[in-house]
Amino acid sequence: MRAHSNTLTFASHARRLLAAGALLAVLVVAGCGATGSGTTDSGGAWQPGASSSAPAPSPTEAAAVSLTATGDIILGNAPNRLPPKDGEGFFDEVRPELAADLAMGNLEEPLTVDTGTGKCGENSTNCYQFRAPPEYAAHLRDGGFDLLNLANNHGNDFGAKGLQNTRQALEQYELAHTGAPDQITVVDVRGVQVAVAGFSSYAWSNPLTDIPAAKQVVTKAAEMADLVVVQVHMGAEGADKTRVKPGTELYLGENRGDPVRFAKAMIDAGADLIVGHGPHVLRGMEFYQGRLIAYSLGNFAGGGNTLSRSGRLGWGGVLKVSLQPDGTWVGGSFASTYLNGSGLPTLDPDDRGLGLVRELSGADFPETGAIFDDLGKISPPQPG
Numbered sequence: 160m161r162a163h164s165n166t167l168t169f170a171s172h173a174r175r176l177l178a179a180g181a182l183l184a185v186l187v188v189a190g191c192g193a194t195g196s197g198t199t200d201s202g203g204a205w206q207p208g209a210s211s212s213a214p215a216p217s218p219t220e221a222a223a224v225s226l227t228a229t230g231d232i233i234l235g236n237a238p239n240r241l242p243p244k245d246g247e248g249f250f251d252e253v254r255p256e257l258a259a260d261l262a263m264g265n266l267e268e269p270l271t272v273d274t275g276t277g278k279c280g281e282n283s284t285n286c287y288q289f290r291a292p293p294e295y296a297a298h299l300r301d302g303g304f305d306l307l308n309l310a311n312n313h314g315n316d317f318g319a320k321g322l323q324n325t326r327q328a329l330e331q332y333e334l335a336h337t338g339a340p341d342q343i344t345v346v347d348v349r350g351v352q353v354a355v356a357g358f359s360s361y362a363w364s365n366p367l368t369d370i371p372a373a374k375q376v377v378t379k380a381a382e383m384a385d386l387v388v389v390q391v392h393m394g395a396e397g398a399d400k401t402r403v404k405p406g407t408e409l410y411l412g413e414n415r416g417d418p419v420r421f422a423k424a425m426i427d428a429g430a431d432l433i434v435g436h437g438p439h440v441l442r443g444m445e446f447y448q449g450r451l452i453a454y455s456l457g458n459f460a461g462g463g464n465t466l467s468r469s470g471r472l473g474w475g476g477v478l479k480v481s482l483q484p485d486g487t488w489v490g491g492s493f494a495s496t497y498l499n500g501s502g503l504p505t506l507d508p509d510d511r512g513l514g515l516v517r518e519l520s521g522a523d524f525p526e527t528g529a530i531f532d533d534l535g536k537i538s539p540p541q542p543g
Contacts, residue, residue, distance in 0.1 A: 223481045223489040224348050224386065227259040230436040230456030230475050231267045231311075233465045233502075234291040234298060240463035243501050246295055249462065250302025253504045256477040256494045257303040260348045263355065264459065265390065265436045266307040266336075269314065269321040270296055270328040276318035285411075288316040289465060293328035300332040306346065308390035310338030310357030310364030311437065322363060337390065338364045343380045351484045354384035359392040359437075360415055367393055367416040374428040381429030385484045389430045392437040393418045394455060398472050400438045401515070403454045403523045422452045431486035434478070440471050441512050443519035444529040446539045449488055451529065453478055457512065461502035473498045474512040480537075491537035510535070 234249065235241035242249060250257065268289035279286035299307065307329060315322055329336045337344035338357030342365070346353045356376050358365045366372045380387045393416040394400065395408040408415045415437065422433045426448050433452040435442065442454035457475035458466050467473065475496045481489035495512035499505040513535050520528035530538040 222349075223483050224261070224351050224353065225259040226353075226388065226432065226480045226482070227257050227262045228388075228390075228434040228453070228456065228478045228480075229257070229264045229459040229504075230441075231439060231458050231466070232264045232299075232307075232460045233268050233289055233313075233462060234270075234295045234460065235463035236268070236289045236465045237273075237292055240465055241291075242462035242503060246298045246462065248301075249298040249460070249503060250304075252499075252506060253477065253494075253496055254303050256479070256496075256506070259479060261306065261346055261353055262304050263306045263308065263388070263390065263434065264299070264304050265311060265392065265434075265456075266299070266309060266325075267311050267313045267436075269317045269325045271317050271321040271324035274317045274320040274324070276320065278316050278318075287313075289313050290317055290321065291462075293324060293331075296328040296332040296334060299329075300334055304334060306335040306337065306344065306355055308338050308355075308357040308392075308434075309336055310359040310361075310390065311392040312359065312361060314338065314359075315361065315363045319363075340365060341376065343376065343383060345384050351386065352384035353386045353388060354380035355388045355390060356380055357390040357392075358421075360413060364392075367391060367421060368414050370421060370424050373421065374424055377425050377428040377430050386432075386482055386486055387430045388432045388434060389422075389425045390434050390436075391416075391421065391425075393421060393435055394438045394442070396437065396439050398440060398470055401440050401442055401471065401519055403442050403519075418454055422454070423447050426450045426452070431482060432480055439466070441474055441476065441516050441519070443516060443521075443523045444537070445520065445524035445527040446488075446529060447527065449539070450486065451480060451488070451491065451537070458498060459496065460504045461498050464500075464502045466498065466502060468498045468500075468502065471515065474507070474515065475504065476512045476516070488539060493531065493535045493537060495535070 270293045277288050279288045337355045344355045358367045360367045395410040405419050407417045435454045438455045441457040444453045459475040477494045480491040495507040495510045496504045497507045517531040
């Protein structure tokens with residue numbers, strides 16, 4: 160196992176393995192500030208896991224690792240815009256598609272009580288802040304998620320205390336998290352070490368707009384683990400923002416990064432998969448150096464109708480990828496979803512998201528775009 164000297168790893172699917180071994184405490188790394196106990200200022204924390212009594216296979220013996228990922232997740236907005244039945248069964252419709260060795264989502268809201276430090280004041284205009292009750296972390300666990308990205312524009316809606324409460328809520332339900340500055344979360348998946356780091360254009364996350372600094376994070380992650388996944392909240396927002404073009408994208412005057420340049424730089428630094436979100440619409444996918452870049456997975460959940468369900472804004476999906484421990488592509492698929500009348504994720508029998516992603520991948524990346532068949536299977540482009 161390749162790991163940083165002050166790194167222990169979080170056992171993936173720990174809650175499903177409790178009967179197989181003893182409970183252990185493990186460390187999620189938050190840069191060089193990790194001390195081996197307690198929490199760190201940049202978000203690292205002790206989290207519970209479980210270890211099987213059987214020895215883990217070495218990476219060279221392990222089979223391919225399966226990963227699933229989604230776009231933006233909002234469970235509701237307390238106190239008045241919460242999902243039916245207080246969120247019970249929130250992800251039931253899509254849980255089979257989420258099943259994987261490591262299931263990841265972008266949690267775009269704090270799980271916290273009202274800290275009194277909401278970003279939207281009484282006289283705010285065009286200001287959106289979200290929070291869900293801390294106990295809603297159970298819905299994420301029950302839905303099959305293992306790890307949540309917190310690097311996004313709403314992660315700090317209720318200040319540092321709200322963000323701390325979110326981490327604690329996730330840890331209480333044995334869910335890993337990533338996205339704080341210098342935080343690299345390492346997950347043990349059947350003996351394969353998977354590092355996940357979250358990026359956005361905000362101070363409470365790894366840097367999106369400082370590409371040299373971002374590359375240092377990914378390079379370090381590649382030294383610590385076999386596989387590196389980059390979760391990144393990037394790009395302008397809106398129903399008309401489905402296209403990916405070279406250059407910096409702005410939204411409401413904010414620099415939302417240069418998605419193409421960032422993604423390729425992270426792969427050059429050692430990333431094996433780029434999972435994008437942020438525009439609130441689906442975008443195309445391409446392969447670079449044999450690694451998949453998903454530029455945006457759209458809106459996945461907007462409980463309490465917190466996200467628009469209008470047209471393309473209501474479409475999302477589940478990305479599933481299988482990789483060898485050295486990052487070699489094995490296979491992948493995309494399952495279309497949409498937001499139902501309550502904003503919950505629902506499988507789309509019309510595959511509207513798949514049709515859009517296929518169209519955009521061909522239009523934006525004619526030479527490098529991912530190839531999709533009618534069932535959503537993803538293949539790299541054939542050499543011309």
